[in-house]
Amino acid sequence: MKTRPNPRFWEIPAQSLTAPETIPLMKSSGQRIALKSTTVRDRLNSSSETLENNSYYNPHTFERKAGEQITIELTSDEFDPSLILIDPDGNRIAKDNNSGEGKNARITVTLPTTGTYVILANSYNQQVTGNYTLSWRAATPSELLKAKADQLLQQGIEQDKTSQFQAALKSWQEALRIYRQLEDRQGIANSLNNLGLAYYRLGEYGKAIEFHQQSLSLSRELEDRQGQANSLGNLGLAYYNLGQYRKAIEFHQQSLSLSRELKYHQGEAASLGNLGLAYGKLGQYRKAIEFHQQSLTLARELKNRQGEAQ
Numbered sequence: 001m002k003t004r005p006n007p008r009f010w011e012i013p014a015q016s017l018t019a020p021e022t023i024p025l026m027k028s029s030g031q032r033i034a035l036k037s038t039t040v041r042d043r044l045n046s047s048s049e050t051l052e053n054n055s056y057y058n059p060h061t062f063e064r065k066a067g068e069q070i071t072i073e074l075t076s077d078e079f080d081p082s083l084i085l086i087d088p089d090g091n092r093i094a095k096d097n098n099s100g101e102g103k104n105a106r107i108t109v110t111l112p113t114t115g116t117y118v119i120l121a122n123s124y125n126q127q128v129t130g131n132y133t134l135s136w137r138a139a140t141p142s143e144l145l146k147a148k149a150d151q152l153l154q155q156g157i158e159q160d161k162t163s164q165f166q167a168a169l170k171s172w173q174e175a176l177r178i179y180r181q182l183e184d185r186q187g188i189a190n191s192l193n194n195l196g197l198a199y200y201r202l203g204e205y206g207k208a209i210e211f212h213q214q215s216l217s218l219s220r221e222l223e224d225r226q227g228q229a230n231s232l233g234n235l236g237l238a239y240y241n242l243g244q245y246r247k248a249i250e251f252h253q254q255s256l257s258l259s260r261e262l263k264y265h266q267g268e269a270a271s272l273g274n275l276g277l278a279y280g281k282l283g284q285y286r287k288a289i290e291f292h293q294q295s296l297t298l299a300r301e302l303k304n305r306q307g308e309a310q
Contacts, residue, residue, distance in 0.1 A: 041134075046127075051122065056128065071106065071107070071108045072136045073106045078129070078132075080097070081123070081124070082096070082105055082123065083120070083122065085118075086119075094107045094109045153171070175191045185218060192211050193211070197234060200237060205238045205239075205242050215227070219231055226267070229255045236250075236274055245279075256272065269295050272291050272294045276291035
């Protein structure tokens with residue numbers, strides 16, 4: 001029995017505020033640093049603790065009460081900051097990489113329990129060192145509203161994963177409404193991209209193209225090159241499903257070029273696989289095989305078992 005090829009597409013998540021997850025940390029003899037003030041300046045170095053992906057982090061602890069709403073920010077000019085917040089039971093309750101200005105990290109969260117929380121000031125990349133500033137404070141109304149939009153964006157992704165496509169559409173529409181109210185252009189671009197995916201899932205490819213084009217235009221204005229690569233790839237998928245294979249190839253080639261420039265390997269592997277599908281539809285089987293082989297090789301290098309299965 002033949003199975004239908006499965007094109008690969010991109011959803012853009014926001015700050016993760018989903019089900020708690022236990023964070024496995026490498027053992028260290030280092031002391032946790034008590035966060036006694038609203039701002040801490042410190043440095044990641046080779047003596048810092050490491051996560052299992054070999055990225056450095058420093059843990060900072062603070063005592064808070066259930067129901068408090070706080071914003072935590074991590075900034076650095078020397079590395080790409082990543083924040084992880086762990087509750088008193090050792091569960092991860094929030095994680096963020098790029099919600100702050102530029103590549104800085106920001107988490108806004110309502111604390112679920114009273115006790116000692118741990119902030120991991122982390123580098124997104126492996127074994128990168130540098131100075132950073134960590135701060136926390138009471139969340140502002142606009143930050144809480146943005147956190148709600150971020151939750152809706154993530155909620156839509158979880159709904160999409162369980163084939164609740166209409167529910168995902170509604171979540172992303174509400175997220176878009178809030179981001180527009182806040183004039184959060186990055187949030188708007190991400191919501192537009194995901195709305196395009198919702199319409200793609202529902203078979204409304206014309207609408208999908210409309211939303212992906214809007215997302216692409218805004219990503220270009222924001223100089224968000226990874227966002228551009230995502231939108232280009234998703235446009236390719238929509239045209240593929242309309243039977244416009246040459247146009248699909250044009251968009252996938254643009255996405256591939258940009259992904260390679262950015263060393264965005266997930267996007268590169270997806271573009272290669274989707275190019276293979278499009279060339280297969282045109283009867284250019286040697287080219288199709290070439291692209292699928294490249295995609296498979298890269299997926300294996302990334303240990304992306306899902307990519308291998310597709």
